[in-house]
Amino acid sequence: MNLFRIFSRPPSSAPAARERLQVLLAHERAVVGGDSDLVAKLRDEILRVIQKHMKIDQEKVSVTMERGDQMSTLAVDIEIPFKPGKKAA
Protein backbone atom coordinates (compact mmCIF):
# COMPACT_ATOMS: atom_id res chain seq x y z
CA MET A 1 0.00 0.00 0.00
CA ASN A 2 1.26 3.42 -0.89
CA LEU A 3 1.60 6.02 1.86
CA PHE A 4 0.68 8.89 -0.41
CA ARG A 5 -2.60 7.31 -1.24
CA ILE A 6 -3.64 7.54 2.37
CA PHE A 7 -2.29 10.90 3.44
CA SER A 8 -2.71 12.92 0.31
CA ARG A 9 -5.21 12.66 -2.42
CA PRO A 10 -3.91 12.03 -5.92
CA PRO A 11 -4.41 15.00 -8.24
CA SER A 12 -7.96 14.95 -9.55
CA SER A 13 -8.42 13.39 -12.95
CA ALA A 14 -11.72 15.02 -13.89
CA PRO A 15 -10.11 18.07 -15.56
CA ALA A 16 -8.16 15.76 -17.86
CA ALA A 17 -11.37 13.94 -18.74
CA ARG A 18 -13.14 17.21 -19.48
CA GLU A 19 -10.35 18.48 -21.67
CA ARG A 20 -10.07 15.24 -23.65
CA LEU A 21 -13.80 15.10 -24.23
CA GLN A 22 -14.01 18.69 -25.39
CA VAL A 23 -11.40 18.14 -28.07
CA LEU A 24 -12.80 14.78 -29.17
CA LEU A 25 -16.41 15.89 -29.32
CA ALA A 26 -15.62 19.08 -31.19
CA HIS A 27 -14.11 16.91 -33.93
CA GLU A 28 -16.86 14.29 -33.85
CA ARG A 29 -19.71 16.80 -33.93
CA ALA A 30 -18.23 18.40 -37.00
CA VAL A 31 -18.40 15.02 -38.71
CA VAL A 32 -21.98 14.30 -37.69
CA GLY A 33 -22.97 17.82 -38.75
CA GLY A 34 -21.94 16.91 -42.27
CA ASP A 35 -18.72 18.87 -42.21
CA SER A 36 -16.70 15.66 -42.41
CA ASP A 37 -13.53 15.41 -40.46
CA LEU A 38 -11.25 17.97 -42.11
CA VAL A 39 -8.11 16.05 -41.26
CA ALA A 40 -9.54 12.85 -42.72
CA LYS A 41 -10.70 14.74 -45.82
CA LEU A 42 -7.24 16.19 -46.36
CA ARG A 43 -5.74 12.76 -45.86
CA ASP A 44 -7.90 11.26 -48.61
CA GLU A 45 -7.42 14.13 -51.05
CA ILE A 46 -3.67 14.30 -50.61
CA LEU A 47 -3.40 10.58 -51.27
CA ARG A 48 -5.58 10.94 -54.38
CA VAL A 49 -3.46 13.74 -55.79
CA ILE A 50 -0.30 11.73 -55.30
CA GLN A 51 -1.90 8.70 -56.91
CA LYS A 52 -2.51 10.77 -60.03
CA HIS A 53 1.21 11.05 -60.55
CA MET A 54 2.48 7.72 -59.38
CA LYS A 55 1.26 4.33 -58.37
CA ILE A 56 1.53 4.24 -54.61
CA ASP A 57 2.15 1.08 -52.73
CA GLN A 58 -0.22 1.26 -49.75
CA GLU A 59 2.35 -0.56 -47.63
CA LYS A 60 4.80 2.28 -48.20
CA VAL A 61 2.45 4.99 -47.03
CA SER A 62 2.19 5.91 -43.41
CA VAL A 63 -0.39 8.41 -42.29
CA THR A 64 -0.57 9.77 -38.77
CA MET A 65 -2.94 12.33 -37.33
CA GLU A 66 -3.23 14.05 -34.01
CA ARG A 67 -6.39 16.04 -33.37
CA GLY A 68 -5.89 18.97 -31.07
CA ASP A 69 -8.07 21.77 -29.75
CA GLN A 70 -6.18 24.64 -31.32
CA MET A 71 -4.43 22.69 -34.02
CA SER A 72 -4.34 19.26 -35.59
CA THR A 73 -1.46 17.63 -37.36
CA LEU A 74 -1.50 15.37 -40.35
CA ALA A 75 1.63 13.61 -41.51
CA VAL A 76 1.72 11.64 -44.74
CA ASP A 77 4.93 9.73 -45.24
CA ILE A 78 5.33 8.18 -48.67
CA GLU A 79 8.20 6.26 -50.18
CA ILE A 80 8.67 7.51 -53.73
CA PRO A 81 10.66 5.07 -55.82
CA PHE A 82 13.54 6.60 -57.75
CA LYS A 83 13.96 5.32 -61.29
CA PRO A 84 17.42 6.14 -62.66
CA GLY A 85 16.35 5.00 -66.14
CA LYS A 86 14.03 7.95 -66.49
CA LYS A 87 16.77 10.53 -66.04
CA ALA A 88 16.37 13.53 -68.31
CA ALA A 89 18.98 13.30 -71.03
Next chain:
Amino acid sequence: MGKVIVVTSGKGGVGKTTSSAALGAALAQGGEKVVVVDFDVGLRNLDLVMGAERRVVYDIVNVIQGDAKLTQALIRDKRLETLYLLPASQTRDKDHLTPEGVEKVIAALKKSFDWVICDSPAGIERGATLAMRHADVAIVVTNPEVSSVRDSDRIIGLLDSKTLKAEAGERMEKHLLLTRYDPARAARGDMLKVDDVLEILSIPLLGIIPESMDVLRASNVGAPVTIADGSSAPSRAYFDAARRLKGEELEVTVPGNEKRGFFGKIFGRKAA
Protein backbone atom coordinates in the same frame (compact mmCIF):
# COMPACT_ATOMS: atom_id res chain seq x y z
CA MET B 1 0.67 -17.97 -34.20
CA GLY B 2 -0.90 -15.69 -31.64
CA LYS B 3 -3.82 -16.48 -29.41
CA VAL B 4 -7.18 -14.87 -30.06
CA ILE B 5 -9.13 -13.89 -26.98
CA VAL B 6 -12.66 -12.55 -26.90
CA VAL B 7 -13.76 -10.42 -23.97
CA THR B 8 -17.52 -10.80 -23.85
CA SER B 9 -20.51 -10.60 -21.50
CA GLY B 10 -23.90 -10.23 -23.09
CA LYS B 11 -24.87 -7.51 -20.64
CA GLY B 12 -23.65 -3.98 -21.27
CA GLY B 13 -21.48 -1.88 -19.01
CA VAL B 14 -19.98 -4.71 -16.97
CA GLY B 15 -16.34 -3.86 -17.73
CA LYS B 16 -15.41 -5.51 -21.05
CA THR B 17 -13.61 -2.50 -22.49
CA THR B 18 -11.90 -1.67 -19.20
CA SER B 19 -10.75 -5.30 -18.94
CA SER B 20 -9.61 -5.57 -22.57
CA ALA B 21 -7.39 -2.51 -22.16
CA ALA B 22 -6.10 -3.50 -18.72
CA LEU B 23 -5.24 -7.08 -19.68
CA GLY B 24 -3.72 -5.99 -22.98
CA ALA B 25 -1.48 -3.48 -21.24
CA ALA B 26 -0.56 -6.01 -18.54
CA LEU B 27 0.50 -8.60 -21.13
CA ALA B 28 2.41 -5.96 -23.12
CA GLN B 29 4.33 -4.91 -20.00
CA GLY B 30 5.61 -8.49 -19.87
CA GLY B 31 7.06 -7.99 -23.35
CA GLU B 32 4.32 -9.79 -25.24
CA LYS B 33 3.15 -8.28 -28.50
CA VAL B 34 -0.51 -7.39 -28.07
CA VAL B 35 -3.25 -5.89 -30.21
CA VAL B 36 -6.60 -4.91 -28.74
CA VAL B 37 -9.38 -4.86 -31.33
CA ASP B 38 -12.53 -2.78 -30.82
CA PHE B 39 -15.55 -4.63 -32.23
CA ASP B 40 -18.05 -2.07 -30.98
CA VAL B 41 -18.65 -0.54 -34.41
CA GLY B 42 -20.75 2.62 -34.14
CA LEU B 43 -19.99 3.12 -30.45
CA ARG B 44 -16.26 2.83 -30.15
CA ASN B 45 -14.76 3.56 -26.75
CA LEU B 46 -11.60 1.51 -26.48
CA ASP B 47 -9.69 4.39 -28.11
CA LEU B 48 -10.78 6.69 -25.27
CA VAL B 49 -9.96 4.21 -22.53
CA MET B 50 -6.51 3.72 -24.06
CA GLY B 51 -5.96 7.44 -24.64
CA ALA B 52 -5.58 7.16 -28.42
CA GLU B 53 -8.78 8.94 -29.45
CA ARG B 54 -6.99 11.86 -31.10
CA ARG B 55 -4.79 9.61 -33.18
CA VAL B 56 -7.30 7.42 -34.98
CA VAL B 57 -6.53 7.53 -38.71
CA TYR B 58 -8.30 4.47 -40.09
CA ASP B 59 -10.51 1.85 -38.49
CA ILE B 60 -11.39 -1.83 -38.88
CA VAL B 61 -14.16 -1.04 -41.40
CA ASN B 62 -11.67 0.85 -43.59
CA VAL B 63 -9.44 -2.23 -43.54
CA ILE B 64 -12.29 -4.61 -44.34
CA GLN B 65 -13.45 -2.42 -47.22
CA GLY B 66 -9.94 -2.14 -48.61
CA ASP B 67 -9.55 1.62 -48.05
CA ALA B 68 -6.55 1.09 -45.84
CA LYS B 69 -3.97 -1.56 -45.06
CA LEU B 70 -4.06 -3.18 -41.67
CA THR B 71 -0.65 -1.73 -40.79
CA GLN B 72 -1.98 1.76 -41.47
CA ALA B 73 -4.94 1.32 -39.17
CA LEU B 74 -3.01 -0.04 -36.20
CA ILE B 75 -2.17 2.56 -33.57
CA ARG B 76 0.84 1.94 -31.41
CA ASP B 77 0.54 2.89 -27.76
CA LYS B 78 2.68 5.86 -26.76
CA ARG B 79 3.73 4.27 -23.48
CA LEU B 80 4.18 0.60 -24.38
CA GLU B 81 6.08 -0.37 -27.50
CA THR B 82 4.39 -3.75 -27.92
CA LEU B 83 0.80 -2.59 -27.39
CA TYR B 84 -1.40 -1.76 -30.38
CA LEU B 85 -5.01 -0.76 -30.94
CA LEU B 86 -7.24 -1.48 -33.92
CA PRO B 87 -10.11 1.01 -33.56
CA ALA B 88 -13.73 0.44 -34.50
CA SER B 89 -15.51 2.78 -36.86
CA GLN B 90 -17.53 5.50 -35.21
CA THR B 91 -19.58 6.69 -38.14
CA ARG B 92 -20.80 3.42 -39.59
CA ASP B 93 -22.87 0.56 -38.25
CA LYS B 94 -22.29 -3.09 -37.50
CA ASP B 95 -23.43 -4.23 -40.96
CA HIS B 96 -20.08 -3.09 -42.27
CA LEU B 97 -18.40 -5.88 -40.37
CA THR B 98 -18.56 -8.85 -42.73
CA PRO B 99 -17.69 -12.38 -41.63
CA GLU B 100 -15.13 -12.68 -44.46
CA GLY B 101 -13.60 -9.32 -43.63
CA VAL B 102 -13.29 -10.14 -39.95
CA GLU B 103 -11.75 -13.50 -40.77
CA LYS B 104 -9.06 -11.89 -42.91
CA VAL B 105 -8.23 -9.26 -40.31
CA ILE B 106 -7.95 -11.78 -37.48
CA ALA B 107 -5.86 -14.17 -39.59
CA ALA B 108 -3.42 -11.35 -40.39
CA LEU B 109 -3.23 -10.14 -36.78
CA LYS B 110 -2.56 -13.66 -35.49
CA LYS B 111 0.53 -13.79 -37.65
CA SER B 112 2.23 -10.77 -36.12
CA PHE B 113 0.93 -10.62 -32.55
CA ASP B 114 1.20 -12.96 -29.57
CA TRP B 115 -2.23 -11.91 -28.34
CA VAL B 116 -5.24 -10.62 -30.25
CA ILE B 117 -7.77 -9.33 -27.72
CA CYS B 118 -11.25 -8.74 -29.14
CA ASP B 119 -13.37 -6.29 -27.13
CA SER B 120 -16.93 -7.41 -27.85
CA PRO B 121 -19.94 -5.11 -27.95
CA ALA B 122 -22.80 -5.87 -25.55
CA GLY B 123 -25.70 -7.97 -26.74
CA ILE B 124 -25.90 -11.25 -28.61
CA GLU B 125 -26.25 -9.89 -32.13
CA ARG B 126 -23.92 -9.70 -35.07
CA GLY B 127 -21.21 -7.59 -33.45
CA ALA B 128 -20.92 -9.91 -30.47
CA THR B 129 -21.02 -13.12 -32.48
CA LEU B 130 -18.41 -11.81 -34.94
CA ALA B 131 -16.14 -10.80 -32.05
CA MET B 132 -16.23 -14.33 -30.61
CA ARG B 133 -16.20 -16.21 -33.91
CA HIS B 134 -12.43 -16.77 -34.20
CA ALA B 135 -11.56 -16.94 -30.53
CA ASP B 136 -9.28 -19.58 -29.04
CA VAL B 137 -10.09 -18.42 -25.53
CA ALA B 138 -13.08 -16.53 -24.10
CA ILE B 139 -13.11 -14.25 -21.10
CA VAL B 140 -16.64 -13.91 -19.78
CA VAL B 141 -16.91 -10.65 -17.86
CA THR B 142 -19.55 -10.82 -15.15
CA ASN B 143 -20.67 -8.57 -12.30
CA PRO B 144 -21.85 -10.31 -9.12
CA GLU B 145 -25.45 -9.44 -9.83
CA VAL B 146 -28.40 -11.52 -11.14
CA SER B 147 -28.97 -10.06 -14.60
CA SER B 148 -25.28 -10.10 -15.44
CA VAL B 149 -24.95 -13.76 -14.39
CA ARG B 150 -27.97 -14.69 -16.47
CA ASP B 151 -26.59 -12.94 -19.55
CA SER B 152 -23.20 -14.58 -19.04
CA ASP B 153 -24.91 -17.95 -19.06
CA ARG B 154 -26.48 -17.03 -22.36
CA ILE B 155 -23.13 -15.97 -23.80
CA ILE B 156 -21.50 -19.21 -22.64
CA GLY B 157 -24.17 -21.02 -24.66
CA LEU B 158 -23.23 -19.00 -27.74
CA LEU B 159 -19.52 -19.61 -27.20
CA ASP B 160 -20.26 -23.33 -27.18
CA SER B 161 -22.31 -23.23 -30.37
CA LYS B 162 -21.60 -20.25 -32.63
CA THR B 163 -17.80 -20.14 -32.70
CA LEU B 164 -15.50 -21.79 -35.21
CA LYS B 165 -14.06 -23.92 -32.40
CA ALA B 166 -17.49 -25.14 -31.37
CA GLU B 167 -18.49 -25.87 -34.95
CA ALA B 168 -15.33 -27.93 -35.38
CA GLY B 169 -16.36 -29.97 -32.37
CA GLU B 170 -13.59 -28.57 -30.19
CA ARG B 171 -13.94 -27.29 -26.66
CA MET B 172 -13.81 -23.53 -26.25
CA GLU B 173 -11.61 -22.49 -23.34
CA LYS B 174 -13.68 -20.16 -21.15
CA HIS B 175 -12.70 -18.09 -18.12
CA LEU B 176 -14.77 -16.07 -15.74
CA LEU B 177 -13.62 -12.57 -14.87
CA LEU B 178 -15.67 -11.22 -12.01
CA THR B 179 -15.53 -7.42 -12.12
CA ARG B 180 -16.83 -4.51 -10.04
CA TYR B 181 -16.69 -6.71 -6.97
CA ASP B 182 -17.51 -4.63 -3.91
CA PRO B 183 -15.98 -6.03 -0.69
CA ALA B 184 -18.18 -3.85 1.53
CA ARG B 185 -21.37 -5.14 -0.04
CA ALA B 186 -20.02 -8.67 0.03
CA ALA B 187 -19.33 -8.35 3.77
CA ARG B 188 -22.91 -7.19 4.33
CA GLY B 189 -24.12 -10.20 2.38
CA ASP B 190 -25.81 -8.05 -0.25
CA MET B 191 -23.89 -9.36 -3.19
CA LEU B 192 -23.82 -12.73 -4.88
CA LYS B 193 -20.91 -14.72 -3.47
CA VAL B 194 -17.99 -15.66 -5.68
CA ASP B 195 -18.67 -19.34 -5.04
CA ASP B 196 -22.31 -18.93 -5.99
CA VAL B 197 -21.43 -17.34 -9.33
CA LEU B 198 -18.82 -20.01 -10.00
CA GLU B 199 -21.24 -22.78 -9.16
CA ILE B 200 -23.95 -21.36 -11.41
CA LEU B 201 -21.74 -20.68 -14.42
CA SER B 202 -19.28 -23.52 -13.77
CA ILE B 203 -16.32 -22.11 -15.68
CA PRO B 204 -12.89 -21.51 -14.08
CA LEU B 205 -12.13 -18.19 -12.43
CA LEU B 206 -9.58 -15.92 -14.10
CA GLY B 207 -9.74 -13.21 -11.47
CA ILE B 208 -11.81 -10.91 -9.30
CA ILE B 209 -11.51 -7.19 -10.00
CA PRO B 210 -12.65 -4.94 -7.16
CA GLU B 211 -14.92 -1.96 -7.72
CA SER B 212 -12.50 0.94 -7.54
CA MET B 213 -12.10 4.66 -8.10
CA ASP B 214 -8.77 3.85 -9.72
CA VAL B 215 -10.62 2.49 -12.75
CA LEU B 216 -12.56 5.72 -13.17
CA ARG B 217 -9.43 7.81 -12.70
CA ALA B 218 -7.55 5.77 -15.29
CA SER B 219 -10.30 6.21 -17.87
CA ASN B 220 -10.38 9.95 -17.16
CA VAL B 221 -6.73 10.33 -18.08
CA GLY B 222 -6.90 7.81 -20.94
CA ALA B 223 -4.71 5.02 -19.67
CA PRO B 224 -5.49 1.35 -19.07
CA VAL B 225 -5.62 0.98 -15.29
CA THR B 226 -2.59 -1.33 -15.38
CA ILE B 227 -0.58 1.57 -16.83
CA ALA B 228 -2.15 4.46 -14.88
CA ASP B 229 -1.37 2.95 -11.48
CA GLY B 230 0.19 -0.48 -11.53
CA SER B 231 0.04 -0.85 -7.77
CA SER B 232 -3.66 -0.16 -7.30
CA ALA B 233 -5.94 -3.01 -6.23
CA PRO B 234 -7.68 -3.44 -9.62
CA SER B 235 -4.31 -3.33 -11.41
CA ARG B 236 -2.84 -6.05 -9.23
CA ALA B 237 -5.91 -8.17 -9.89
CA TYR B 238 -5.55 -7.60 -13.65
CA PHE B 239 -1.82 -8.40 -13.60
CA ASP B 240 -2.57 -11.68 -11.82
CA ALA B 241 -5.33 -12.46 -14.32
CA ALA B 242 -2.87 -11.84 -17.18
CA ARG B 243 -0.41 -14.30 -15.60
CA ARG B 244 -3.16 -16.91 -15.34
CA LEU B 245 -3.97 -16.35 -19.00
CA LYS B 246 -0.38 -17.22 -19.77
CA GLY B 247 -0.89 -20.49 -17.94
CA GLU B 248 0.51 -19.73 -14.50
CA GLU B 249 -1.32 -21.21 -11.59
CA LEU B 250 -1.95 -18.55 -8.99
CA GLU B 251 -4.38 -18.58 -6.15
CA VAL B 252 -7.20 -16.08 -6.65
CA THR B 253 -7.57 -13.64 -3.76
CA VAL B 254 -11.01 -12.32 -2.98
CA PRO B 255 -10.80 -8.50 -2.61
CA GLY B 256 -11.22 -7.53 1.04
CA ASN B 257 -9.97 -10.91 2.26
CA GLU B 258 -6.30 -10.38 1.53
CA LYS B 259 -3.95 -10.30 4.50
CA ARG B 260 -3.78 -6.75 5.67
CA GLY B 261 -0.48 -4.95 6.13
CA PHE B 262 0.45 -2.48 8.86
CA PHE B 263 -1.81 0.29 7.62
CA GLY B 264 -4.59 -2.09 6.85
CA LYS B 265 -4.52 -3.12 10.51
CA ILE B 266 -4.57 0.43 11.78
CA PHE B 267 -7.43 1.45 9.56
CA GLY B 268 -8.94 -1.89 10.36
CA ARG B 269 -12.39 -2.78 9.35
CA LYS B 270 -13.02 0.16 7.11
CA ALA B 271 -11.64 -1.77 4.14
CA ALA B 272 -13.41 -5.04 4.82
